[in-house]
Amino acid sequence: MATKIFVNLPVKDLNRSVEFFTRLGYTFNKQFTDENATCMIVGEDIFIMLLVEPFFKTFTKKEIVDASKGIEAIICLSAESKEKVDEMIRIATSAGATTPKEKQDQGFMYSQGYQDLDGHLWEIMWMDPAAFN
Numbered sequence: 001m002a003t004k005i006f007v008n009l010p011v012k013d014l015n016r017s018v019e020f021f022t023r024l025g026y027t028f029n030k031q032f033t034d035e036n037a038t039c040m041i042v043g044e045d046i047f048i049m050l051l052v053e054p055f056f057k058t059f060t061k062k063e064i065v066d067a068s069k070g071i072e073a074i075i076c077l078s079a080e081s082k083e084k085v086d087e088m089i090r091i092a093t094s095a096g097a098t099t100p101k102e103k104q105d106q107g108f109m110y111s112q113g114y115q116d117l118d119g120h121l122w123e124i125m126w127m128d129p130a131a132f133n
């Protein structure tokens with residue numbers, strides 16, 4: 001079995017978050033969805049668990065970071081082209097996200113990020129496959 005990644009993120013309003021990410025084209029596994037959580041499918045082996053804050057708190061004794069004021073992680077996802085990067089950012093901002101910095105174009109790599117409705121940072125990037133050689 002391939003290694004799968006499950007990123008757990010606290011959210012204030014699960015329905016609002018599902019609506020936001022649905023606009024970005026993501027789907028959700030209904031088997032792992034209830035009033036406390038949902039499993040957002042990013043790729044074959046990549047999943048984001050969106051957990052309402054009180055439920056998220058049951059997994060840790062630490063304080064939940066207010067992602068609009070502090071940072072806990074930056075989630076970076078690849079895109080198949082520069083145009084797809086721009087499209088994802090356009091859709092995210094039209095759904096209520098903000099862009100915390102300008103896009104970066106380094107020739108072999110192109111990226112821009114957005115801050116989602118709960119303040120989590122997402123980076124969308126394209127990298128020239130030749131850069132891996």
